[in-house]
Amino acid sequence: MGHPGGPTNRERQAEQRRNQLIDTALDLFAEKGVDGATIKDIATRVGVAQGLVYHYFDSKEDLLSAIIERHGPVQPFSALLASVYERPAAEGLSLLAHGVYRVASERRKLLSVLAREILVRPEMRLMALGVRAQVLAIAGAYLDSRIALGELRPHDTTVTLQSLAASVVPLAVVGLEPEPYITHLVEILLRGVAAPGYNPANDQPTGPGAAPAKPTATS
Amino acid sequence: MGHPGGPTNRERQAEQRRNQLIDTALDLFAEKGVDGATIKDIATRVGVAQGLVYHYFDSKEDLLSAIIERHGPVQPFSALLASVYERPAAEGLSLLAHGVYRVASERRKLLSVLAREILVRPEMRLMALGVRAQVLAIAGAYLDSRIALGELRPHDTTVTLQSLAASVVPLAVVGLEPEPYITHLVEILLRGVAAPGYNPANDQPTGPGAAPAKPTATS
């Protein structure tokens, strides 16, 4: 405020300390749960006095909020969705699945914490349901567009996406290997929702007017 | 033990009290988490003194074990799997999906508790992974048999099952409506893993030239 010329050295250090506390808190919350991890745990692991935590955060609750703010997965998920837009269905689903795995892997600690807290805190549950609704809306619009283009058969795209996410995210959170699981999953889902005659191998949307190859098989 | 003629009156009452404590503990664990619920909470809700809890259980931990023992979902899931065996793939997958939802709904409180504890207790995590492996083995054997019969195309059946379970169980745990979600999900998965030309409507594998059933929505 009163010092033009960018952050001072001291402010930079304070910011670092703050982030250090947030990151350490996230580690410990993920390991022991929010209730199981103590402020003392966090301070000790960072190597400072307990009191310092309260210099940066009003309460444990506030610390949790700061964690979410800093590590919140909404932005990366949004970016992922944006990057998929306009891609053919086969490629898009694959990008989606692998992307979700990657983002969830990077944020696995936070997701682990949230998964626990959502079950017990109504406000967090509501927040999570809201985010879920937003993401489903955006991603659903993408899949619907692929239906309109004739790549996918008409269906409730929410189901596809929910299934995709529900299958992939826990994998990442628990830390299991993605492959070959995800590739197989994408194949199953794609076959499940592909329009008759859509050939993923082409990586090219078949025009809506294009005559599908003889329905010899569902593949 | 030393009294022939079945349980005495007193033993029956003790059993009832024990179960009452277990059930109430489960309720509270699900509401507030294992850490968030106190022994006093439980005793108060049952209408007894805290001390009594320790007549029936050695510790909070022991109480949690008793809950799992009494409400463990392994048996019903096993029964479900058994009931599906020998059924055609289309029917089997549907039975499986709806059955999983039903069982998970009935046990949603326990599953909610377990979901939280698994993330934080290594022993529980191992236990859960073990159960998962068993269930996947049994159910996988079933799907493999349907592959062998030509109903389903050869694929990693674990993926199908994992996806099914991961999609359905959270639905039940969070308390969302199953339909039309589950029906749609089954349709997608079934199409995704069906052998070419398999006609679910027949409950019989069909020749390659048979027309596939129309999708639910206008294609």
Added chain:
Amino acid sequence: MGHPGGPTNRERQAEQRRNQLIDTALDLFAEKGVDGATIKDIATRVGVAQGLVYHYFDSKEDLLSAIIERHGPVQPFSALLASVYERPAAEGLSLLAHGVYRVASERRKLLSVLAREILVRPEMRLMALGVRAQVLAIAGAYLDSRIALGELRPHDTTVTLQSLAASVVPLAVVGLEPEPYITHLVEILLRGVAAPGYNPANDQPTGPGAAPAKPTATS
């Protein structure tokens, strides 16, 4: 509740423990102030664990309420006022002054605590003002009756009472000797409010119609 035949042994002991905690808390609150005295102080002086205090009281605040309930000076002051009613003014004022000193002496610890808290807690201030108003109303009615009987000259009796109380109570709270201070005070106030010609030495109200002795002196 569920045990006819009066309090059990255990209940009696619990009650004793409770009172012991209240009394010890009062001692310490008076010595160090409510903020200055710690729950540990109290527990230690009683010879129990800190936690036990919270078995009997919800909070430090609740403990303070219990102190007021048990040691509240309203009842004894009311009794004092009742005992004075119908007495001649001279005797009444003297009884009042000495009685207030006695009661305030007996409750000096609580009054000391309240004196401090009133200055800082609006609710307590209001409560105290309310009590003061009640007491002044009752005692004022007494003095007004003595005015009507011609013993005292018409005046704002609230002032007399307020002055009496304000002079006597601090004496008791601080623990100073009452005599000869109180006797002198009563004499001054009595002369200050006596009707011309009222002779306290008589301990008899002069009838309203009685001719006052020649106004040779005010005494």
Added chain:
Amino acid sequence: MGHPGGPTNRERQAEQRRNQLIDTALDLFAEKGVDGATIKDIATRVGVAQGLVYHYFDSKEDLLSAIIERHGPVQPFSALLASVYERPAAEGLSLLAHGVYRVASERRKLLSVLAREILVRPEMRLMALGVRAQVLAIAGAYLDSRIALGELRPHDTTVTLQSLAASVVPLAVVGLEPEPYITHLVEILLRGVAAPGYNPANDQPTGPGAAPAKPTATS
């Protein structure tokens, strides 16, 4: 100190800051009590960092001392007493009463703080008792002189003064209106200690045979 020519600009600013801190501390001590107000509270209200408080004061205790030094009511009370000296009793008592109210009103915050601390800090209690003794000595000498002049009857003047102060000061500290309370109080006390036949209206001692002034109300 080492700079001739009066205080430098910087010294003047420092003095201002110091006084600002003292005044703000007094405000907060009065509002929340010495224990209840924090150094951070004070610094925040002044708009500076906590650390700065420790550039001006060694400790919270030292800050309290500085408050007393700056706002101590001894000087104004002394001035009041000096101004009363030689005045006739009736005028003197009235001046005293109103003057005490005025001074106590001006210093009500400090008096509120002291009232609380005296009850809990032995050193402060001693200090206060010492001040009280001094004031009573001076004011007592004044009243004794009026006794010697025949305006007041011989009596323990300490009692009169104590009663006056005890009645008036709390009024000011709590912030109640002075009138008509103080006027009535003075009248009562004056009648209570006046020599027989003393006529306040004259501001002159009157002979025993002189008719007393009519009471304020119809007697």
Added chain:
DNA sequence: AATGAATGAGCCTTCATTCAT
């Protein structure tokens, strides 16, 4: 079987105080 008094460890939080910048 049942009660609830009692314990004691530990948690979150506050706050006066210090100190490097």
Added chain:
DNA sequence: TATGAATGAAGGCTCATTCAT
């Protein structure tokens, strides 16, 4: 002069657990 990061000692309160009755 001024800042605010950092410390560390408590303090209020909770809670699983024990035990005499």
